[in-house]
Amino acid sequence: AQSVAQPEDQVNVAEGNPLTVKCTYSVSGNPYLFWYVQYPNRGLQFLLKYITGDNLVKGSYGFEAEFNKSQTSFHLKKPSALVSDSALYFCAVFGYALNFGKGTSLLVTP
Amino acid sequence: DTAVSQTPKYLVTQMGNDKSIKCEQNLGHDTMYWYKQDSKKFLKIMFSYNNKELIINETVPNRFSPKSPDKAHLNLHINSLELGDSAVYFCASSRFGQQFFGPGTRLTVL
Numbered sequence: 001a002q003s004v005a006q007p008e009d010q011v012n013v014a015e016g017n018p019l020t021v022k023c024t025y026s027v028s029g030n031p032y033l034f035w036y037v038q039y040p041n042r043g044l045q046f047l048l049k050y051i052t053g054d055n056l057v058k059g060s061y062g063f064e065a066e067f068n069k070s071q072t073s074f075h076l077k078k079p080s081a082l083v084s085d086s087a088l089y090f091c092a093v094f095g096y097a098l099n100f101g102k103g104t105s106l107l108v109t110p
Numbered sequence: 111d112t113a114v115s116q117t118p119k120y121l122v123t124q125m126g127n128d129k130s131i132k133c134e135q136n137l138g139h140d141t142m143y144w145y146k147q148d149s150k151k152f153l154k155i156m157f158s159y160n161n162k163e164l165i166i167n168e169t170v171p172n173r174f175s176p177k178s179p180d181k182a183h184l185n186l187h188i189n190s191l192e193l194g195d196s197a198v199y200f201c202a203s204s205r206f207g208q209q210f211f212g213p214g215t216r217l218t219v220l
Contacts, residue, residue, distance in 0.1 A: 032207045034208070043200060043213045045211075049207070096158060097158050098143075
C-alpha cells in the first residue's frame, strides 16, 4: 500500500526564517509524490511533484522539496517564509488516486 | 475559465434526504475523482472514474453513488443522508497523476 506520513500537526515559523514541513513515504516501487496547500475555506492547490529525475524539486510560490530515497522522505522547504504562507499543507502519494497525509498546519508569524 | 467546478458550494439539508453534487472539468482529462475531507481535515479518496468507468470504489457506504454521464462530468448522489456525512467533498481530475481540484462542496446534515 502507498502511504505518506506527516509527523507534525503544526509548524510555527517567524517571517523571514526558513521553513520545513516534513513528510515520509512508504511505497512499493517508485513513488509519485506531491505537495498540496489548502488555504482556509478553499480547495487544494498544487505546489510541486516528484516523479523521477532531480531530487530537488522546485514548485510554486518559492517552495521546493527534496526527495531522499535512503530516508524515504520528501520534505517541503522554503528559504524565507511569508505570513501569507500560513495554511494547511498536505503531502500525498499517487497510487490509483492520491493518498494524503493528515496535513500540517503552518503558521508564519510576523 | 474554471478548470474544475462544483455545484453547489454549500449544501445544508436534513437527515434522511437525498442530495446530489455536480462536478465538471474542462481540462480534457480522462480521470476524475471524489474525495471527502472530514472535520479533522483528513482527506480520503472515495471514487475514481476513468473515461466514464468506475476504477476505484473505496469503502464507502452504498448510499453514495457516483455517476459519470461523460468524461467531463462526475456527479455524486447521496441517499438517506446521515449526520456523519457532513464534510467537504472535493472533485478532482487528473492526467499523469497530478490532480486539479474543484473548490469543494461543504455538506452539512442537520
